[in-house]
Amino acid sequence: MGALQATVFFLILLKARDVTVAENDEWKTATATYSKETDGSIITEGACGYGDLHKSSYGKHSAGLSTILFNRGSSCGACYELRCVDHILWCLQGSPSVILTATDFCPPNYGLSADYGGWCNFPKQHFEMSEAAFAEIAERKADKVPVQYRRVKCERRGGLRFSLSGNSRFFQVLVTNVGLDGEVVAVKVKGSRTGWIPMGRNWGQNWQCNINLKGQPISFEVTASSGRTLASYAVAPANWQFGQTFEGKQFK
Known part of the structure; x- marks a missing residue:
């Protein structure tokens, strides 16, 4: 096989791997509950720093992740497909699925058993959903249901959104509406009078650097988990x- 043929073959395999990971991830087991607070953090804000989830387009289809899934915030923005399984009373017939975006952290409660209230205790894999999204896969009467989940591509309308905050000595950007992987692992910023400047993760998907970019057009370079x-x-x-x-x- 010639060098050109080998290169083409490698690129085809790499592309096939990306599709497999993004679209055909194996189903894994977890549990799910929902927040009964209509204006609770799962709807209006969360540990990923997205603020009003309706404005950031995630809305009711957002979820808080247990410690092992949240992974210190690196999972923020990732998309998961969930379906209720193995519970004849609580799961809706046909096992319909719902697509959720990771927007929040479900903290552990070690004062309670993992089976009775401590749903998010390490190393449990658990999703805390909005009531509306939960009702798409299970009966609202259920406190906790067994689910299967898998990573899927994030389908977004429009481009990546960059929300700016800070002051003359501190520059911060919140990156939202990220397609495909959903997860952002690195961000760089560039002014018209600077080169590319790496930014550090402040929290969730807020990225920061200590520089004054006022009066300059700003460019961003975003790296996804892939x-x-x-x-x-x-x-x-x-x-x-x-x-x-x-x-x-937008990633395509």
Whole structure:
């Protein structure tokens, strides 16, 4: 096999692997409950820093993850398909599934048994859902149901969204509406008078660096968990202000 043929064959295998991981991930077992608070953190905010989940497009189809799944916030933005299984009383007929985005952390409660209230105790794999999303796969009467889950591609409308905050000595951006992997593992920022500057994870999907970029058009380079990198140039114009949100390119 020639060098060119070998390269093409390798790229085909790599592409097939990406599709397999993203679309045909094996089903795994977990449990799920839902938050009974209509304005609780699972709907309006969360540990990933997305703020109002309806404005960030995640809304009712968001979930809090137990410690082992949350992985210190690196799972923020990832998409999961869930279906209720193996419970004739609580699971809806036909085992319909629902797609959720990881937006919050379900903290452990070691004062309670893992079977009675301590759903998110380590190393349990658990999803805390909104009541509306839970009702799409199971009866609301259920306290906890067994589920199967798998990672899937995130389907998003529009481009990546960059929400700016900070001050003259501190620059922060919240990255939302991330397609495909959903997870952001690295971010770089560039002004018109700077090179690419790596940003550190502040918390969730908030990324920071200590630099003053006022008066400069801003570009972002985002790396997803698959290793794919996407650059959005001059996303914010020179007259941008803190508190504004701008839209860039999208992973395809």
